[in-house]
Amino acid sequence: MSLIPPETTTFSAIVERLLKNMGPGTDPNAGGMARTLAEAYAREMATFYAMMELAHRSGYLDTAEGAALDNVVAVLGLKRARAGRLTGEVELSRAAPAPEDIGIPAGRQLTGLAADGKPLPLFETLEDATLRKGDTRVLIPVQEIQDDAGAAAEAPPVINPFRLTLMPRPILGIEAVTNPAPLRRGSDDETDENLRARARTALRDGEKGTLESIAAAVRQQGVQQVTVREPADAPPGVVDVLVGDTDFESDVEGVVRVESAIRETKAAGIHVRLRYAKTVFFQVDFQVEPTNPEMDEVTFDRLRRELQQTLALHMNELPVGAPVSRRKLEALLFGNPAVRRVNELSVETYVWGTDPGPPIKKVLVKETAGRLYGANRDWKLEPLEAARIDLELKPPRITRLRAPTWRLDLVVSLSSGEARTAEQVREALRGALDVYAARLSEDAQMGREAKLTFDSLQQSLKTQARIEALLGCDVTLETGITATLVLATNPAHVVPAQVTQLLVRADVRLQFGGAELVGVG
Template sequence: MSLIPPETTTFSAIVERLLANMGAGVDPNAGGMARTLAEAYAREMATFYAMMELAHRSGYLDTAEGAALDNVVAVLGLTRARAGRLTGEVELSRAAPAPEDIGIPAGRQVTGMAADGKPLPLFETLEDATLRKGDTRVLIPVQEVQSDDEDARQAPPVINPFQLTLMPRPILGIEAVSNPAPLRRDSEDETDTDLRARARTAMRDGEKGTLESIAAAVRKQGVQHVTVREPADAPPGVVDVLVGDTDFESDVEGVRRVEAAIRESKAAGILVRLRYARTIFFLFDFKVEPNDDAMDEVTFDRLRRELQQKLSNYMRELPVGASVSRRKLEALFFGDPAVRRISDIQAETFVWGTASETTLEKTLVSESKIRLYGANRDWRLESLEAARVDLVRTQQRITRLRPPTWRLDLVVTLAQGDTRTAEQVRDALRGAVEVHAARLTEEAQQRPSTPTYLTRGKLEEALRSQAHVAGLLGCDVTLPSGTTVVLVSAPSANALTEEVTQLQVSADLRLLFGGAELVGVG
């Protein structure tokens, strides 16, 4: 970026240009009167051009340096961070691998809440970063946004790990933020490169008066759930700010900070109605069948905790007034590779109330209101209600789904000339039983109103076609209760064992091959 081509403003270029303009009879040699005068003039002109170039470059963000850069960014309300500020790294993450690269510009702000309920200092990312396709997390250096207010002067000397959890302006595709390591005081001033990166983001995000800027200002006060919208039932110039944090209205100091932040960020003449959402606590009850049938209880307990955390994160991101979709919950659970199947999801809702008329102590009480609606049986919420899951107050009921299993012990005859080993035949029988079980359960699922049965004839037909045996001589079925029955085509008159001609199949039934006695032919 230059006003004049730099090759024409150098000392030697000016001297040659002056000598050329003096005419052909002038002595151009060193020491001559003409060249001495030209060099003296050229030196002053080259210095003047250099000063002009420096002044020009000092007025632009990309080229200004040092004190000049400080003056440029001051227009945006930014100042260079000095030594003594808190610095470190934050981790931006998502639960599932990124489907595409997610760009994260420098200058994105993060904060959190201290143990006493006050917001921690604001931090800004120092450089552009990218969460690559297929990754779930990325580390980015951050520094404290220094300020002269009282909260900044009382900032702690160290920010402990996992304290920065809020992002005032969320990034699409990023679900969580945290600091994996402590943030400590730095001993050097902010560099020009880092200051330029922050300024570029400040220019993009510096607008005020928009819905997003108001929401960002509220989030900076430690509010996790905020929705800013223009109500359809109000005249132009009215904006609703809905705070969805649990019991936030009882936090007097927090309300004061939010009200002050709204006044600073809204445009003149805009009426802001600050409202607080009523929290509806959900307790979900469902069963999970893991993909690994041999999963022990310790591993299943770990899976249960992972699903509970996913559920909590999903509900936390729901905006105020948004209904809870049953299909989205099912997709959330089926997205875990360890889950094979889940049962129908039931839910009970709770609100804050009093346990009895004799005490004023608040506690969670079950709602009598029925929230199910629609063909998908979703849960409806009103415009000023927020659905949440509290893993401490309402422990989610996730138990193990154990489908009914029937064990089949077979007696089969082999075809003449069958050269397979006994183990090969049993493997074929095991596969045939699994295929037949899949067909029966599929039929039961597709026709729930019509009973589906396991019969001796259908089983023998499946074994003949799939395992290539000659026939089925006997089939003992051990039920989940431990009772063993004999599956027959027709009951005998003097049976010593319990015989049945058919067993009704449920949609979640599993047939387990127990063993087989092989009878040769010829």
């Protein structure tokens, strides 16, 4: 961006142009009168052009530098962050890998709540970033917005990890934000490039009076769940602001901050109806069968906590009035690779009530009316109700689901030229039984009849484990009763302890117990 072509404003270009315009016969040599006068004039003109170019560039965001850039961004209400501000990194993430690149512009604001419940100062991302396709998280440098007032003036010298968790203007595709490391005060002023990046985002997000700007202003006060909408049952000029945070209405200071933020952001003549959602606490009860049947109790307890946090995060992000989908909850649980099977979810709901005491105090009271509806047996909520899971008051009750196990003890014969060791043969039999069990389980899950028979088991072991023949098979059921599996050649000769087939349910697990190996000489 240049006012005049730069190649025509240099000292040498001006001198040559002046000598050329003096006409023929002019002495162009150094030291001559004509050249001396031309050089003196050219020096002043080159300086003049340079000053004009500098003044021109100082008026644009992309080319202004230093103090000139400070003047340009001042039009947007921005100031260069000086030394002493809080700086660090934040992590923006999502649960599933990004299906495409997600752009994150510089200047995106973030905040959070301190340990005492008061809002932290606002922070801004310093540079453009991208969450790449296939990734789940990205780290971005941030700095404090120093406004010399409010939370910024009272900010501590260090902000502990995992406190910066709110984004007033959410980014589509980003599900969570936090600071993995402490945020500390820096010793350098903000660079020109970072200031330009913030200014570009301020140009895009600087509008006021819109529904999104009102929602962003409310989130800046530490509110995690807010819905701003124009109600269909009200005349034009009426806006509903629904705060869905648990018990936010009882936070007197928080209510004052939210009301003040709305007044400063809304357009003149707009009437805002500030409402607070009634919190409905969900306590989910179900059993989980781990993928690894040998999982110890310590590992299962860790899995239990992971599932509890997953459910709580999903429920706490639901908009006010949104129903709770049973299939969505089940999908979240099966999304954990350590989960093999989950039985049906049961839910109890609670709301705040009063204990007559003495002394009188607030307590959670179980609802008597059911909330199930529809063919999928989802849970419905009223327009001003918000579904939440509180991990301290009513955490999900998750217990271990132990699948019924049938133990198979085999007697097999091997070919005369068998070169494998006994241990290798048993490992092959174990793997072959797993393949056979998976096929029966698939049949049962698809609604087909799944039968454990001597002939089908023998064929599978011959193919997968390369044995000569299956000579015997004892099946110990989950009840402890042992039955001998035999061929169904003559059912009349089958004794009570023998069976020709066993129907396998989808939840039954076949386990290799052992094998007696008979060599053929």
